[in-house]
Amino acid sequence: MTTVRxxxxxxxxxVHSVHLEDTVEDAIRMMAEKEIGAVLVMENQRPVGIFSERHYARDVFLKGRTxxxxxxxxxxxxxxxxxxxxxxxxxxxxxxxxxxxRHLPVLQKGRLLGIISMGDLLKSIIADREFNIExxxxxxxxxxx
Structure with missing residues (x-):
């Protein structure tokens, strides 16, 4: 079985990240620039949250925030x-x-190693299945x- 490692x-x-004190605009700009659906929010080089397109749609746009x-x-x-x-x-x-x-940070002993997405998992599971079939x-x- 394939592992996260x-x-x-x-x-x-x-890992693309923003700081806790940044604005939503900062996060959205980075997500657009890097063509990703979420960013980790960091404070003192530790992940303290995550912000995604879903958060933007529900908690910013639909609530009339700027x-x-x-x-x-x-x-x-x-x-x-x-x-x-x-x-x-x-x-x-x-x-x-x-x-x-849709996104999972990967941590080991409090150290951030990376982030995986639903797409990464699907790609991996499909590759495993194709290998088994072959x-x-x-x-x-x-x-x-």
């Missing part, structure tokens, strides 16, 4: 759900489905000879 080793450990004047600390998700690097892709998928989230096909073809 393997996914991060494949995709990279880069991006340049709304601080992230007022709209970010503070209940940060995270995983360890030895977690399996399937377990992460189940957690994300249960919690209805192995079965080779086995079946080999056993006919």
């Amino acid at each position: 393997h996914i991060l080793d494949t995709k990279g450990h880069e 991006s340049p004047t709304t601080p992230l600390r007022d709209v970010m998700e503070r209940n940060l759900i995270y995983v360890a690097p030895d977690q399996t892709a399937e377990a992460c998928m189940a957690l994300m489905t249960d919690k209805q989230i 192995q079965l096909v080779h086995y079946m073809q080999g056993s006919k000879m």
Whole structure:
């Protein structure tokens, strides 16, 4: 089974983040620039929250707030759900489905190692399935000879 560590080793450990004192506009600009759907919110080099497109839609736009004047600390998700690097892709998928989230920070002993998305997990699970199918096909073809 593929682990989060393997996914991060494949995709990279880069994490895009903003500071707790930044505004929603700062976060939205970074998300657009990096073509990502969420950013971690950091304070003293530790993750203290996450802000996503979903947070923007529900907690900023629909509530009539303005991006340049709304601080992230007022709209970010503070209940940060995270995983360890030895977690399996399937377990992460189940957690994300249960919690209805699309991004998971990866922490080990309080140290931020990276972030994975639902897309990263799907890509990994599909690759595992394709590999298994390919192995079965080779086995079946080999056993006919």
